[in-house]
Amino acid sequence: MSELTRGEVQGILQDIFRTVFGNDSLVLTDTTTAADIPGWDSLQQIKIILACEKRLNVRLRARDINGLGNVGEMTSHLFAAVNKSSRKSDRGT
Amino acid sequence: MATGSSELNKWIQAALGLRVPGAHEGEVDPIVAALKRMDLLAVDGLKPLRVRVLGNVTTDYLADHLKLMLLRSGFGASVNAGQYGGLVRGLLGDVDLGPENCDACFLILDHRDIQFPPPIGSTAEEARALVQREADFWISLIERSRVPTVVMGFDMPPHRILDEQDGLAPGGLGWHVRSINQQLASRLPATTAIVDAEALQFRVGAAKWLDQRLYHLCKQPYSMDALPEIAHTLVAALAGLLGRARKVLVLDLDNTLWGGVVGDDGLQGIELGQETADGEAFANFQKYVRQLAGRGVILAVCSKNREEVARAPFREHSGMVLKEEDIACFVANFEDKASNLRHIARTLNLGLDSLVFVDDNPVERSLVRSELPEVMVVEMPEDPAHYVHALDSAKAFPLRALTREDLGRGASYRTIAALQEASAESGTDMDRFLSGLQPVAHVEAVDASTVDRIVQLIRKTNQFKLNLSIFSEAEILAGARDVVAIRLADRLQDYGIVAIAVTVPGNGILRVANWVMSCRVFGRRLENVMLETLRTNARSHGCTMIECVHTPTEKNVILPPILRQLGFESTGESAPWRRSAEGADPQPHYMTIIDRRLK
CATH class of the missing domain: 3.40.630.30 (Gcn5-related N-acetyltransferase (GNAT))
Known part of the structure; x- marks a missing residue:
């Protein structure tokens, strides 16, 4: 996968939020939390992270997924994982 | 309200348009997410169904997929997933599984729920006694459900302490699981159907079945990718239990039962038999179809051909496994296939929702899908080597228990077709025909x-x-x-x-x-x-x-x-x-x- 910016990762996260909550005008910021979006519970959160993992072709650790409190943290963890995996694939080539 | 219902309609159409098997997760996920938010109980043309799901594992995600698969089977369902850990408690009385509360239920058993695992070193006799005890325990619980119930049997544990002996010899946990499932299958009452979880695991694939990380996160042991197949299998079993099993397999001929076009290539030009890889694949598919007929699936032919050309291979080609007498209703003409399917349903005295249509041609499939949404259209792969798998995994003909009626069904539908033809021909003496039987x-x-x-x-x-x-x-x-x-x-x-x-x-x-x-x-x-x-x-x-x-x-x-x-x-x-x-x-x-x- 070519390098993604942190903003692009958050864009993908936003896409998935929109699908899961059926709201095409949903806008995420780093400080968005479960309190801001009705229906965002722990099961939905896991579903969202898993969908992101698949889209970005990365895998987080269970303890990282559990600890994610807001959109900023979700984005950062996913972004870090993307970078790590693309560095790995750079080394591979 | 108007926008709400058009939104609802859009997602229902999307759900019905999914090609199963063959749908990609990318297509399924948004539909599952949308349906989850929608009330399908009062949708016109769908049979309302209140469904409960009970399991000791988390069943919330599964419930969402069940709603989709139920919709594809004609049910506008509400699916209520019980609490994690609520299986035994629910069955013991926390949840009233009676017709006042629900119309059907799914019970999800999991190898982690095993109550009496054989201790290492158990003798065969001790191991058998534990199976008996375990089966008695679960059957007495399951019998408390007073609505049609689909039980997902115990899945095979992913790790085998006794190595290759674990699943094969008394005393192994795998053997215990297999033995209980067999007991459940033979002893559960007629209002239940059991899904063979081991076979389901096998179809899904071990790597896709278990997601240990997800289990630690939220107590769902199955990976998200396994959910469509699990839901598909559970719903097929329920459809059978509720009398909605399909009955007739309608087959195209050219490039479906043999390779090539008999009208162009001639009787000897078609590919069928052991001489070529494709010929062998077509023969193999015919063999599978003939076995289906042997257990009660009615066969019909729907082909764009002149009738004598279409019948010739059945009569004269040595590679044919299917014979003319296996086909209850044979339609070969140049009418469109939707009309011919209607004719087949009428001739056999069945609804269109009893038909399953198999055709290699995507144009015909798409025509039938849009003209006759009641008919199940199987998504056929291009390579005939995969035909059997495609039809088998469509799970179109759920079977709870093989009965004497199943074994004789083909012959009785041939009589029905003959009866219809006799009554359609003017001058036939119906009284004489009936008494002649x-x-x-x-x-x-x-x-x-x-x-x-x-x-x-x-x-x-x-x-x-x-x-x-x-x-x-x-x-x-x-x-x-x-x-x-x-x-x-x-x-x-x-x-x-x-x-x-x-x-x-x-x-x-x-x-x-x-x-x-x-x-x-x-x-x-x-x-x-x-x-x-x-x-x-x-x-x-x-x-x-x-x-x-x-x-x-x-x-x-x-x-x-x-x-x-x-x-x-x-x-x-x-x-x-x-x-x-x-x-x-x-x-x-x-x-x-x-x-x-x-x-």
């Missing part, structure tokens, strides 16, 4: 040997059915003296028990609480035999009147004219249909009647 009606004893079939037939019948009331085995046995069960046999075959009336005599009236007749014997005048038997019973109870409790449904529209013909009259829509137990005899039926009831 030498039919015998056996009025059967209602006891332990027949009660399963009686309960099943009442539940599964849709068309010739007075009303929606169903009965448990216990209810049938308790009123056995006043239940009439008729088995039909003729010189061609034995159809098994095909007509039932449940009656309650009292106050001079023989009330018929329900009366069903299998569509396989429509047109055989068996209803006349039933009326004759009911009249005799009524008189023996001192009743002068027979009364039918009829509730019109979408599917039993054929009844009023038949009742009228039998001499019943009704004073209004919801009024019962009555006729005297005396009076003139009904029309002739040409049947010998043998009473097998205990006197």
Whole structure:
């Protein structure tokens, strides 16, 4: 996968939020939390992270997924994982 | 409201348009997410169904996929997932699994729920005793459900402490799991169906089945990717249980049963048989189809060909596994396939929702999908090597238990088709045709040997059915003296028990609480035999009147004219249909009647 910016990762996260909550005008910021979006519970959160993992072709650790409190943290963890995996694939080539 | 319903419609269409098998997760996920938010219980054209899911694992994600798969089977369902860990507690009474609360339920068993695992070093005898104990425990729990129930049997544990012995020898946990599943399959009551979880694991693939990380996160052991297949399998079993199993496999010919086009390539030009890889694949597919026919799936042909050209391979090609006599209804012409499928359904006296359509041509499939959404269209791969897999994994013909009726079904539908053709040809003498079949009606004893079939037939019948009331085995046995069960046999075959009336005599009236007749014997005048038997019973109870409790449904529209013909009259829509137990005899039926009831 070519390098993604942190903003692009958050864009993908936003896409998935929109699908899961059926709201095409949903806008995420780093400080968005479960309190801001009705229906965002722990099961939905896991579903969202898993969908992101698949889209970005990365895998987080269970303890990282559990600890994610807001959109900023979700984005950062996913972004870090993307970078790590693309560095790995750079080394591979 | 208007935008709301168009939104709903859009997602329902998207769900019905999914090609299963073959849909990608990317297509499924948004539909699952959208349907989750929508109320499908009151959608026109869908059968409302309130469903509970109970498991000790988290079943919330599974419930969302069940809602989608139920929709694809014609149900507008609400799916209520129980609490994590709520299986045993729920069955013991936290959740009332009765018809007041739900119409059906799914029980998800998991190897982690095993109560009596064999300790390492158990003797074979000890291991068998533990299986017995385990099975007794679960069966007594599952029997508490009072609605149609699909049980997902125990899955195989992912790790095998006793290595290769674990699943094969008494004392292994895998062996314990396999043995319990077999016990459940043979001992659960007729209102339940069991899904073989090990086979499901095998289809999904071990790597995709278990997601240990997800289990630690939220107590769902299955990976998200496994959910569509699990839901598909569970819903197929429920559809079978609720009498919605499909019955007919409609096959295209060119490039479906053989390679090439017989009209262009000629009889010897088609590819079929052991000489080539494709030829072998087509023969293999035919073999699978023939085995399906052997267990009760009715076969029909729908081909764009001249009829004699289409029939030639069946008669003359040495590589053909299927024979003309395997096909109950053979249609080869140049009409469009949607019209021909309607014709096949009419000829076999079945609804379009009984048909499964298999055609290599994506244009034909897409035409049938849009013209006849009731027909299940199997997404066929391009390579015939994968035909068997595609049809098998569509799970179109769920089977709870193989019955004698299943084994004879093909022959009885060939008779139906012959009957239809005879009545369509002017100048055919119907009376002579019917009596030439030498039919015998056996009025059967209602006891332990027949009660399963009686309960099943009442539940599964849709068309010739007075009303929606169903009965448990216990209810049938308790009123056995006043239940009439008729088995039909003729010189061609034995159809098994095909007509039932449940009656309650009292106050001079023989009330018929329900009366069903299998569509396989429509047109055989068996209803006349039933009326004759009911009249005799009524008189023996001192009743002068027979009364039918009829509730019109979408599917039993054929009844009023038949009742009228039998001499019943009704004073209004919801009024019962009555006729005297005396009076003139009904029309002739040409049947010998043998009473097998205990006197």
